[in-house]
Amino acid sequence: MDRHPAHANRTGLILLGIVLLGVGGAGLARGAGLFGDETTRVFSSDVRSFADDNAWFWPAIAAVTVVLALLGLLWLIGQIRTRRIPELAMEPDPDGGRTSLSAKAVTGALQREIEEYPGVRRARARLLGSSRDPELRLNVTYGHRADPADLRRRIQEEGVPRLCAALERDTIPTVVRLRLVPKDEPTTVV
Known part of the structure; x- marks a missing residue:
């Protein structure tokens, strides 16, 4: 975007x-x-x-x-106004009750997982769109020690599939932005 x-x-x-x-x-x-x-x-x-x-x-x-x-x-x-999703409806049957999951909790878990990958300094995940058709935006800041190809592979094969499983979906459209941080730039947590 x-x-x-x-x-x-x-x-x-x-x-x-x-x-x-x-x-x-x-x-x-x-x-x-x-x-x-x-x-x-x-x-x-x-x-x-x-x-x-x-x-x-x-x-x-x-x-x-x-x-x-x-x-x-x-x-x-x-x-x-943003397209950010505050919560995700998990129960498709309205007669069975309403079950929702905080989008911030889901993206927070994904962020923490990705921040544990070698060389990653910071990850930021957002779910956009609608509860029915969410889209994932992921910004990852990494240092010189990280291998961007391996980082992308792990996000694609480990992180995003875990998110899909948590949300009970086959796939979620995802945009991943990787950003290399210079050696002398301090890491800031927002």
């Missing part, structure tokens, strides 16, 4: 928001007379007379602005 477009999207929107906030604040300050007593007309006389003749004009402008603000807020919430 390439996060560059999402990062650029958020950065551009933050900058646009800052510019619009500054322009809006300057307009509000000017309207309040904080820049002096001179008044500059924003609208032409035709627009002002149209607004004066139609009582619905300013409430309609306010309603459109509120709708746009709410749409923008919903879009922003959608940008922040």
